[in-house]
Amino acid sequence: MRKTVLIPTDFSVKSLNLVKSALNSNEEFSLEIILLHGMDLPDSISELLFFNKLETIRKLESVEFQEACQLLQNKYGSRIESLSADLFMGYNQNAFENYIEGNRVEEIYAFADHTFEPCHKRSFDIMPFIEKASINLMRVKWIGHGKKHNLEHHQMSALFFGHFSSS
Amino acid sequence: MKIQNKIIYVLLIVFFSYTLLFSGFIYYSISNYAFTDFYKRLEIRAITAAKSQLDIEDGGSVIRELRQEYLEKLPDENIGLFPLPRNKDWQSIEGLQNFRANFINEILDEGKSTYNDSRTFYYGTLYRTAAKGEYLVVVSAENYFITHHIRYLRNLLFTSMAIASVIIFFVSLFFSRKIIQPINDIIEKVKEISSENLHLRLTKPADNDDTISRLTNTFNDMLNRLETSFETQKNFISNASHELNTPLTSIIGEADVTLSKRRRPEEYVAALQTVLEEAEKLEKKTKALLMLAQTGFDGKRQKFVRLRADQLILDVKDTVEKINPGSKIKLDFSLLPENPDFLKIFANEALLHLALSNIVLNGCKYSDNRPVHVALGVTDNKVIIIIKDEGIGIPEEELKFIYDPYFRASNTKMHEGYGIGLPLARNIIKMHKGELFVNSRENEGTTVKVVLNIHVLK
Numbered sequence: 001m002r003k004t005v006l007i008p009t010d011f012s013v014k015s016l017n018l019v020k021s022a023l024n025s026n027e028e029f030s031l032e033i034i035l036l037h038g039m040d041l042p043d044s045i046s047e048l049l050f051f052n053k054l055e056t057i058r059k060l061e062s063v064e065f066q067e068a069c070q071l072l073q074n075k076y077g078s079r080i081e082s083l084s085a086d087l088f089m090g091y092n093q094n095a096f097e098n099y100i101e102g103n104r105v106e107e108i109y110a111f112a113d114h115t116f117e118p119c120h121k122r123s124f125d126i127m128p129f130i131e132k133a134s135i136n137l138m139r140v141k142w143i144g145h146g147k148k149h150n151l152e153h154h155q156m157s158a159l160f161f162g163h164f165s166s167s
Numbered sequence: 168m169k170i171q172n173k174i175i176y177v178l179l180i181v182f183f184s185y186t187l188l189f190s191g192f193i194y195y196s197i198s199n200y201a202f203t204d205f206y207k208r209l210e211i212r213a214i215t216a217a218k219s220q221l222d223i224e225d226g227g228s229v230i231r232e233l234r235q236e237y238l239e240k241l242p243d244e245n246i247g248l249f250p251l252p253r254n255k256d257w258q259s260i261e262g263l264q265n266f267r268a269n270f271i272n273e274i275l276d277e278g279k280s281t282y283n284d285s286r287t288f289y290y291g292t293l294y295r296t297a298a299k300g301e302y303l304v305v306v307s308a309e310n311y312f313i314t315h316h317i318r319y320l321r322n323l324l325f326t327s328m329a330i331a332s333v334i335i336f337f338v339s340l341f342f343s344r345k346i347i348q349p350i351n352d353i354i355e356k357v358k359e360i361s362s363e364n365l366h367l368r369l370t371k372p373a374d375n376d377d378t379i380s381r382l383t384n385t386f387n388d389m390l391n392r393l394e395t396s397f398e399t400q401k402n403f404i405s406n407a408s409h410e411l412n413t414p415l416t417s418i419i420g421e422a423d424v425t426l427s428k429r430r431r432p433e434e435y436v437a438a439l440q441t442v443l444e445e446a447e448k449l450e451k452k453t454k455a456l457l458m459l460a461q462t463g464f465d466g467k468r469q470k471f472v473r474l475r476a477d478q479l480i481l482d483v484k485d486t487v488e489k490i491n492p493g494s495k496i497k498l499d500f501s502l503l504p505e506n507p508d509f510l511k512i513f514a515n516e517a518l519l520h521l522a523l524s525n526i527v528l529n530g531c532k533y534s535d536n537r538p539v540h541v542a543l544g545v546t547d548n549k550v551i552i553i554i555k556d557e558g559i560g561i562p563e564e565e566l567k568f569i570y571d572p573y574f575r576a577s578n579t580k581m582h583e584g585y586g587i588g589l590p591l592a593r594n595i596i597k598m599h600k601g602e603l604f605v606n607s608r609e610n611e612g613t614t615v616k617v618v619l620n621i622h623v624l625k
Contacts, residue, residue: 160544
């Protein structure tokens with residue numbers, strides 16, 4: 001059976017741990033996972049004219065992020081129907097609800113202790129929208145091992161060496 | 168320098184002989200043409216003279232006029248008309264003695280003849296008149312072109328040949344030096360490399376696929392392999408010397424103390440048991456070290472086989488625990504792929520085992536046996552192994568030196584080591600066409616990421 005799940009992301013490998021927890025909680029389902037990132041549309045005419053969502057996402061994804069996605073897909077195989085990133089560009093709660101309804105999202109997984117770090121100058125935090133959303137929100141606590149993993153080639157270890165705990 | 172000289176000589180000879188042939192050909196053709204051309208002019212004069220003087224008919228005056236107007240007088244021109252007696256005996260005729268005998272004979276035989284000496288050209292023909300019998304017509308003149316211009320042409324050709332030779336000499340000198348230079352560079356660099364600094368590599372030339380850059384790359388590959396072999400041996404020696412020392416010291420110490428005075432039998436038994444335990448530990452360690460010291464060379468060539476990465480990691484964990492019994496290795500196989508084919512890598516088992524063991528042993532050693540985490544994951548075309556410890560870390564400024572042989576970071580005073588393990592591991596991973604990344608924070612720990620290619624069976 002299929003289910004669609006939404007996971008907020010800042011294109012860091014650490015946020016992909018939520019995919020693991022989503023899969024662990026949905027043993028019988030195969031999941032269609034949307035990694036959602038909040039970003040405003042550009043203001044200037046020329047940027048709007050040439051705005052390409054796929055291009056923007058591609059630029060935000062680092063090589064390690066893509067490798068980590070491949071890793072997860074290899075591990076869970078058939079249980080992941082699709083794993084893709086998307087941008088949310090709305091301004092208010094209604095827009096968010098429309099997005100959820102349009103994509104038939106059934107559950108949202110997010111970190112319980114979350115600090116927002118913008119990865120692009122137009123990024124914004126979608127947690128406030130998520131917390132007021134009408135569908136189920138599962139909070140997840142991931143205890144990572146060691147300190148920050150922001151150095152290049154270092155991010156992959158954020159996928160391992162940690163564990164979930166009940167929050 | 169021999170090959171350089173050879174190139175110069177060959178080029179010189181080739182170009183010189185070519186230029187010689189070329190100029191010779193030009194000179195010969197031109198003089199040949201000049202001869203034939205001049206003889207033709209003499210022929211016209213002979214015939215017109217004969218016609219105008221012997222055939223004194225209507226056409227005679229016209230011809231005389233034509234001759235006067237259109238045929239200029241050649242320098243030193245001489246036209247002789249000699250009537251031929253019926254018996255063809257020409258020796259008696261006045262004036263004909265000045266000419267050569269075979270010249271006249273040839274005229275009589277063939278109908279015309281030509282010859283020349285250094286300056287004057289002669290043309291002779293037999294002219295049959297209608298009424299007066301046969302006449303010998305001989306025209307002679309000086310060939311101005313031959314006497315003056317062709318000499319100038321000859322001198323010109325000689326000088327230009329000489330200049331060309333000089334130019335060719337310098338060009339070939341420069342050219343041969345330019346070709347030989349890269350090879351000379353390689354020779355100079357390789358002379359520096361000896362068993363002490365096998366770490367040197369030739370500088371990779373600019374990205375062109377020519378033979379010289381392939382030679383450089385081949386040299387570098389060979390040096391990689393050599394260095395790996397050397398370092399494997401050194402690694403074994405350094406490991407052996409300090410790993411095997413500890414059990415030996417405790418055996419000797421135990422035996423010494425026990426023998427220092429008379430003791431009860433139970434004490435002897437206890438001492439002997441300690442000795443036995445330590446000796447067994449020693450044996451295990453030696454076995455593990457010897458296995459590591461294999462260079463993966465089965466006598467003829469280095470054997471690459473298809474391995475499973477997770478099996479390799481389990482073996483490495485085993486080896487490390489044998490060498491360092493206090494080590495704590497935690498494996499994280501949580502993200503192993505469903506399909507085990509994705510875990511297969513093409514590797515030399517002994518060498519890769521050695522590389523990974525070194526990395527894990529380092530992790531244990533420099534974290535004083537705190538837990539070392541090893542994780543394995545697979546992307547679409549790469550196998551990723553992550554080894555993370557909570558040890559003393561590497562100071563940031565020294566991160567770029569960790570691959571230098573014998574380099575030890577400044578914070579390693581309390582730990583023994585020779586600085587061989589990591590360069591060796593990197594060489595081995597390079598030989599497997601993989602990548603090695605090291606990240607560290609001082610006093611927090613080090614993370615090593617090994618990336619290898621998945622081996623896909625076609």
